[in-house]
Amino acid sequence: MHFTSEQRLDDGIVERSFTLGEIPGILWTPEPAPGPMPLILLGHPPLGLHKMYPRLLDRARQAAADGFAAATVELPGSGDRPALAGVEQARADLRRAMQAGGPVGGDVVDALVLPLVELAVPEWQAALDALLALPGIGGPVGYSGGVISIGIRLARVEPRLSAAVLFAGSLVPATMFEEARQLTIPLHVLLQWDDEGNDRQAALELFDAFGSEEKTLQANMGGHAGVPRFAGDAAAQFFTRHLR
Amino acid sequence: MHFTSEQRLDDGIVERSFTLGEIPGILWTPEPAPGPMPLILLGHPPLGLHKMYPRLLDRARQAAADGFAAATVELPGSGDRPALAGVEQARADLRRAMQAGGPVGGDVVDALVLPLVELAVPEWQAALDALLALPGIGGPVGYSGGVISIGIRLARVEPRLSAAVLFAGSLVPATMFEEARQLTIPLHVLLQWDDEGNDRQAALELFDAFGSEEKTLQANMGGHAGVPRFAGDAAAQFFTRHLR
Numbered sequence: 445m446h447f448t449s450e451q452r453l454d455d456g457i458v459e460r461s462f463t464l465g466e467i468p469g470i471l472w473t474p475e476p477a478p479g480p481m482p483l484i485l486l487g488h489p490p491l492g493l494h495k496m497y498p499r500l501l502d503r504a505r506q507a508a509a510d511g512f513a514a515a516t517v518e519l520p521g522s523g524d525r526p527a528l529a530g531v532e533q534a535r536a537d538l539r540r541a542m543q544a545g546g547p548v549g550g551d552v553v554d555a556l557v558l559p560l561v562e563l564a565v566p567e568w569q570a571a572l573d574a575l576l577a578l579p580g581i582g583g584p585v586g587y588s589g590g591v592i593s594i595g596i597r598l599a600r601v602e603p604r605l606s607a608a609v610l611f612a613g614s615l616v617p618a619t620m621f622e623e624a625r626q627l628t629i630p631l632h633v634l635l636q637w638d639d640e641g642n643d644r645q646a647a648l649e650l651f652d653a654f655g656s657e658e659k660t661l662q663a664n665m666g667g668h669a670g671v672p673r674f675a676g677d678a679a680a681q682f683f684t685r686h687l688r
Numbered sequence: 689m690h691f692t693s694e695q696r697l698d699d700g701i702v703e704r705s706f707t708l709g710e711i712p713g714i715l716w717t718p719e720p721a722p723g724p725m726p727l728i729l730l731g732h733p734p735l736g737l738h739k740m741y742p743r744l745l746d747r748a749r750q751a752a753a754d755g756f757a758a759a760t761v762e763l764p765g766s767g768d769r770p771a772l773a774g775v776e777q778a779r780a781d782l783r784r785a786m787q788a789g790g791p792v793g794g795d796v797v798d799a800l801v802l803p804l805v806e807l808a809v810p811e812w813q814a815a816l817d818a819l820l821a822l823p824g825i826g827g828p829v830g831y832s833g834g835v836i837s838i839g840i841r842l843a844r845v846e847p848r849l850s851a852a853v854l855f856a857g858s859l860v861p862a863t864m865f866e867e868a869r870q871l872t873i874p875l876h877v878l879l880q881w882d883d884e885g886n887d888r889q890a891a892l893e894l895f896d897a898f899g900s901e902e903k904t905l906q907a908n909m910g911g912h913a914g915v916p917r918f919a920g921d922a923a924a925q926f927f928t929r930h931l932r
Binding site for chain 2: 637661665675678
């Protein structure tokens with residue numbers, strides 16, 4: 445892990461850009477550090493860190509206000525990272541299926557999501573290795589948001605993860621329902637009730653499938669990008685309950 | 689409204705029992721009063737105030753901690769109030785239908801719930817008249833919990849109600865779905881995902897029907913009486929957002 449820049453934001457948060465091998469990332473920490481800090485990994489959709497930066501910063505500010513460090517890394521195929529050939533093809537297939545108004549085939553979903561999950565999850569784990577080795581960051585660790593299949597896989601394979609906030613999305617490979625059943629950590633799942641790109645029934649079935657003894661579904665009105673402010677507050681309180 | 693007893697609880701809350709005509713009720717206020725207080729009406733299932741007292745007191749303590757007064761009245765046919773003949777018959781029919789494992793007919797649900805709604809809602813409105821006339825209680829007014837059909841009707845007909853927390857239950861007359869569509873106040877709806885006495889799909893359809901622009905569904909694991917502590921906290925924050 446190599447830090448490439450550091451700046452102090454107006455509210456005292458220190459933002460450090462880093463690279464982990466070829467992968468860019470950002471770490472936010474409240475200053476002064478309140479002792480060994482829990483860490484929240486900020487997941488995001490595959491639109492590139494630059495585009496997602498304002499929303500990631502909002503979430504990092506909330507984490508810092510609660511005494512947590514927050515960090516994110518670029519997803520494979522996003523931002524300045526090399527495109528994933530197979531995924532580009534699957535994206536084109538997805539666009540075609542959606543423009544035709546027809547259902548999106550399971551093979552298209554698998555081709556779009558599974559390679560991303562396979563590549564991204566080990567990278568998040570490598571980032572976790574490096575982040576937990578930094579002075580001041582002590583865990584426990586939460587994961588929040590982004591591609592729900594990445595969150596499911598990470599929660600299944602990564603024992604250092606203590607709690608996760610997931611955003612319901614319907615492009616979920618069928619095999620992910622089986623992985624969802626194996627989860628045991630506390631989950632807080634956000635669903636936008638009128639999400640234009642989201643099959644509500646599929647999202648409810650996925651929530652039902654999660655094996656965790658503590659899981660909460662919070663559904664709010666509005667479309668994909670319309671998550672209300674108070675839903676962010678509820679997610680923050682979930683982390684405060686589980687990472688302290 | 690006639691006060692029949694007053695006691696100061698250990699945390700400084702004043703609990704006053706009252707009668708409103710023949711109807712017993714309880715008012716809790718934080719002392720010292722923090723200026724004109726918002727009021728939360730504490731709904732409850734028709735099991736009698738005496739039986740519900742510990743859970744009502746918990747909710748009243750939360751309200752007082754947030755600077756709100758809280759009040760409740762006995763439901764028609766509950767506690768020491770005269771039984772409702774038609775409802776008793778409907779309850780027997782319900783038990784028979786449930787023991788037979790068959791679906792509960794709409795006529796049984798209507799006979800069980802509609803008379804209770806018709807009688808209870810004007811009583812809650814009369815209680816509201818009396819409570820808002822007391823010094824120190826200024827509104828706005830929230831309603832929380834209990835028989836969901838009473839909450840729906842009260843939210844539909846009572847313009848002084850600013851926000852409501854509703855507990856999903858499935859014994860909902862079909863006409864209530866139409867009333868639900870007419871609601872406009874912010875709603876926070878709690879659903880116990882594995883509620884043995886609750887049809888989850890019906891609860892989701894009722895949530896979908898609510899006309900309010902701001903409505904949140906919070907679903908948690910567990911049976912009917914297993915609402916987790918943090919769900920109460922989220923409901924309290926909903927009221928703090930809307931009654932301040």
